[in-house]
Amino acid sequence: AVTALPSAIATGKVLQVVSATDTGNRSTTSSSYTKASNSCDVTITPLLSNSKILITCNTNGGVNAAGVRGTFTFFRDSTDIGTGDGIRTYENANSTSYEKPIHISSLDTPNSTSEIVYSVQMKVQGGGTVYFNQKGKTTMTCMEIGA
Numbered sequence: 001a002v003t004a005l006p007s008a009i010a011t012g013k014v015l016q017v018v019s020a021t022d023t024g025n026r027s028t029t030s031s032s033y034t035k036a037s038n039s040c041d042v043t044i045t046p047l048l049s050n051s052k053i054l055i056t057c058n059t060n061g062g063v064n065a066a067g068v069r070g071t072f073t074f075f076r077d078s079t080d081i082g083t084g085d086g087i088r089t090y091e092n093a094n095s096t097s098y099e100k101p102i103h104i105s106s107l108d109t110p111n112s113t114s115e116i117v118y119s120v121q122m123k124v125q126g127g128g129t130v131y132f133n134q135k136g137k138t139t140m141t142c143m144e145i146g147a
Contacts, residue, residue: 011146015051018044019141026132033073033080033121036132040140045115050147053108055081057120059138061131062090062099070130072104075119081108086123090130099134109147118142 022039035041044053055074063070069091073082081087088104110116120140124130132138 013146015047015144015146016044017141017143018042019139021140022133022138023136025134027129028122028132029124029129031123031125033075033123035075036072036120036122037138040120040138042118042140042142043115044118044142044144046110046113046144048144048146049111049113050109052145052147053110053116053118054143054145055104055106055108055118055140057102057104057138057140059102059104059120059133060099060136061102061134063124063126063131064129065126067091068124068126068128068130070122070124072102072120072122072132074104074106074108075121076108076110077117080121081106099131102132 020040020042022037026037028034071086072088073086087106122130
């Protein structure tokens with residue numbers, strides 16, 4: 001069991017790390033944010049209400065044609081923490097599909113000690129398909145950092 005630390009002791013320290021992985025190939029043609037992978041959801045319960053949560057996701061993916069833009073963001077429960085414009089965007093200027101490493105990260109201040117579910121979501125612009133985890137393994141990690 002994890003016990004709460006006095007905030008003076010926890011300041012600037014990593015208090016907990018939670019991660020999830022996925023090995024499935026995912027894609028969407030939706031122009032609205034869609035969960036990239038249920039397997040990559042990370043559930044974390046902050047120990048301190050003023051903690052920061054560093055969220056990272058390492059994967060690979062891309063889009064399928066020229067002029068197609070894939071946008072990735074994180075959601076805290078049902079709230080987009082990428083302010084609607086996404087955290088990471090990939091656009092294809094070539095005439096063929098492509099794949100590349102995708103690293104997404106963000107620092108969130110949830111102001112809560114209740115359970116939170118973070119997810120990575122994606123959408124596409126330009127009428128094509130955006131891909132997530134085309135090969136290998138995706139890892140999403142949340143680190144609570146004492147503020």
